[in-house]
Amino acid sequence: MHALDPLTLARIQFGFTVSFHILFPAITIGLASYLAVLEGLWLWRGNTVFKDLYHFWSKLFAVNFAMGVVSGLVMSYEFGTNWSYFSSYAGGVTGPLLTYEVLTAFFLEAGFLGVMLFGWDKVGRGLHFFSTVMVAIGTLISATWILASNSWMQTPQGYRIADGRIVPADWLQIIFNPSFPYRLAHMGIAAFLATALFVGAVAAWHLLRGRDDARIRTMMSMAMWMVLVVAPIQILVGDLHGRNTLEYQPAKVAAIEGHWENPPGESVPLILFGIPDMKSETTRYAIEIPHVGSVILTHSWSGTIPGLKDFKPEDRPNATVIFWTFRVMVGLGMLMLLLGVVALVLRWAGRLYSNRLFLRACLVMGPSGLVALLAGWLTTEIGRQPWVVYGVMRTADAVSAHSAMTLSLSLLIFVVLYCTVFGTGIGYLLKLAAHGPDEHTVTPVGDELDKRPARPLSAATESLN
């Protein structure tokens, strides 16, 4: 353990605020696309079940979106307050990318979100559907900008260093850096998967409580198809992403795998479980399977990868942590795949909506998508250490010169604030979920609605207490 020096405190604070933040955009991205699909199906088939589901999930979408904006407000200032040397040194590249992310989010809010949430009976069907689709695309574009920035920090290119700072040389190279396509695909799919599992858990909760109607069944069915299709794709994309990481950040992969030395010419085992010890430079209690490491990482029977000892001690990421965060992510991914397959079997057997053991499993797996997503981010970010911009700037040189006291105080403020605010928000979200979709939702029409204050959160009308 470190003593809590300013660097550690700043990293804890960033980890805390960004972890809270990412949960909301992830569900927002997934739900926006889900809503677009629901509205498309309603227009195509005319089945009111889809319309009812649309109204139900748009409320949850609105609350989620609002919490994403609030937690994002803090993020847009934190680079300057806590990482001022990073901002002044690398801001020439990361600044404009963040500017675009914010602009995209507001463009979306200004242009289409209001129509989507409050224009159901005020604009034509085509225009309303177009707005929903634009919101879905907008959330993905917003994510694209921020992932471009993060990927560039992981695999920087397209820049030069002049006057003691990073100067962009080629924006196309910066945006389309080597890890960007993999990270974008992996994160986008993670958002879809996390949302599908959440939708499935809400459906399972209602089924377990004996509420079994067409709307709940449709939710369950759609969620399980999504999990079945997307989980294997995610595993495949994850594998490609890992091989890209091996090429550009070999130290990260060595730490994830808990490998210390791999003599050339020998095959690499897969260490299933163990405790990598940074001090003694060994992985203790390791349970190994020979050759499998080679097969997964090099797609050959006896390929090899660098070990941690190939890197200077001060250039190694913390294997003790990311060995385990990675395994949490992969383990949950396998469980998701299993859930999708079991759902398929039960579907054939006609027991999808009645097998209580399966429904309980769906409920337990509800947060698993978000947990896996956080575990993945922890792996890639802690695995980038000790660099903030890989190979270009060290995290220790990026942090603002605040005292440990100042940073502790601000961390305390954030912890209290976030737990209160987002605790209330998440509680409200679950309350909406527990209420479930209404039958044949009617929306207020006429002058009454035209004068009604309309903000994202107004889309949800249930009381809080």
Added chain:
Amino acid sequence: MGIDLPLIWVVIIAFGLMMYVIMDGFDLGIGILSPFVHDREDRDLMVNTVAPVWDGNETWLVLGGAALYGAFPLAYSLLLSALYLPLILMLAGLICRGVAFEFRFKADAAHRPFWDKMFAVSSYGATFFQGVSLGAFIDGFHVSGPSYLGGAFDWLSPFSVFTGLGLIVAYALLGATWLTMKTAGDLQARMIACARWVTLALLAVIAIVSLWTPLSHPAIAARWFSLPNLYYFAPVPVLILAVGALMLRLLRGTPNAGPFLLTLVLLFLGYSGLAISLWPNIIPPGVSFRAAASPPESMGFALVGTLFIIPVILTYTAWAYHVFRGKVTSNEGYH
């Protein structure tokens, strides 16, 4: 490049900040006035006048932060480090206010007083720390290259505490005159009476800041009182007094939008006075906006999207205000 990118960007950011002060100012002002209005229906009415627009008002703050990072990363990193604690407290205030705002609509009668209190306290907090940041900004910062060399509490001075309190007065006036425009009857009459006192208080605040600033900041004094600057600068206090007098005259009758517009003029004059005093510094006392600028490759890239999106946001904002124009009467907007 024939385009003066840093100048364009400094204008965009100054404009964004001005938009923020005007727009979030009146809805923070409503929070500031809310403890003095005891009737629950009146309080609901006050909040309802800004309900449709408040979160759109706050976007300017996020936009300002992101634009500052995109165009002047050095200023972004130095200012945010120097103003670390007041900015975090301000953000905390804004977050709490947003939450209180939304949940007071959704709470039952038993919980509503809690959210009301949170709404008021967080409005005061957010405004005060904004004003403190402003005062600290005028005081200037101890920086060298990319490093902030001051302490964690350098922002705290008698002057910055006074500007913090001063901003509460300014936003209270924005709130009172906004409500004068948006309400009718008894509540409007009370707001007009309140605006009279607050106008006098604000004129006093402006006078004190105008004396205190040159007395404690020799560089600004030299700029003000040297010729020909004095001639350019003299209209500002004259205009402020004229606007103040006109405001007090209007407030004797039953005005509508007049006082609110005059308050905007007052704020704009104060803002321009600040700009004249500090130009071209983006980090007082010694770093100009050109020295803090991003490389042209960064500024140009970020400008394309910004010029595309700002008109959209402005159009949308204008439309939102147009839709919700006119007086707000009770019993609407409950949800």
